[in-house]
Amino acid sequence: MFDIESLYQATGIQDAIRALQADERAMIISGGSDVLIQCREGRLAGCSLVSIHGIPELMGIEQAADGTVTIRAATSFSHIANHEIIRRTVPMLGDAVDQVGGPQIRNIGTIGGNVCNGVTSADSASSLWALNATLELHSASGVRQVPIRDFYTGAGKTVRRRDEVLVALHIQKKDYDGFGGCYLKYGKRNAMEIATLGCAAMVRLTEDRRHVADLRLAYGVAGPTPLRCVNTEDAARGMKTDEALLLHVAAGAVAEVNPRTSWRASKEFRLQLVSELAKRAVRQATLNAGGELDV
Secondary structure, three states, X not given: OOOEEEEEEOOOHHHHHHHHHHOOOEEEEOOOOOHHHHHHOOOOOOEEEEEOOOOHHHOOEEEOOOOOEEEEOOOEHHHHHHOHHHHHHOHHHHHHHOOOXXXXXXXXXXXXXXXXXXXXXXXXXXXXXXXXXXXXXXXXXXXXXXXXXXXXXXXXXXXXXXXXXXXXXXXOHHHOOOEEEEEEEEOOOOOOOOOOEEEEEEEEEOOOOOEEEEEEEEEEOOOOOOEEXXXXXXXXXXXXXXXXXXXXXXXXXXXHOXXXXXXXXXXXXXXXXXXXXXXXXXXXXXXHOOOOOEO
């Protein structure tokens, strides 16, 4: 049973904002794959829900003239994974969201909900960090753009205010053009599994295809929030694409993360995963960028 005080279907973004302001206990629901579970478990007992499901201005993917890719917050995982713009520009993100749950979850779950939950295990989170995504939030006070690196404040916590609606995520051309990417997820099962660790790597090569021009390495479940290994990234620029690069990113990543022990895995095992997935993801990202590896 679901202990819900009320459910209001918003007709648009501004209508949703008004409904949230009118009831201090109200919260947003879209696909419901996370919110309804929390309702059933009693963690949101008696809550009022404002549904943004089916609002046209919150759905869809588009690419602007300057190359910026915009993903509306209520777009489902399955739609993202199969969309031509995503496959052409940021295929790593499509691969990441295609690993969320099973087909039923991917058909109803939305990228906005995945991000707004604030959980470090979200499959989209580390990829969006590697892509320097910007989040567009609307409220009665106006619109603000929040870089994803500033969005998460702690485990399950974000800067989004209760009466704000995440409308879209934006990825600029400079953050994907020329990059090869790879997202790897480790879980105890091959499907329908929450990540024990997630790793997203992006590599852009120099003109000779033998050195790193830019490298990004992001993780989920390697700390209380998703994170980037910025020191490792900085040191990797200019390195030759060989075994030394893979050893560098593996050692550097281990030094920058802070995983915890949980019932899914010990801290020590997660550190081993951090090292191994760094090597595998960077290797594949390099190949996807059109390079080779001297190993």
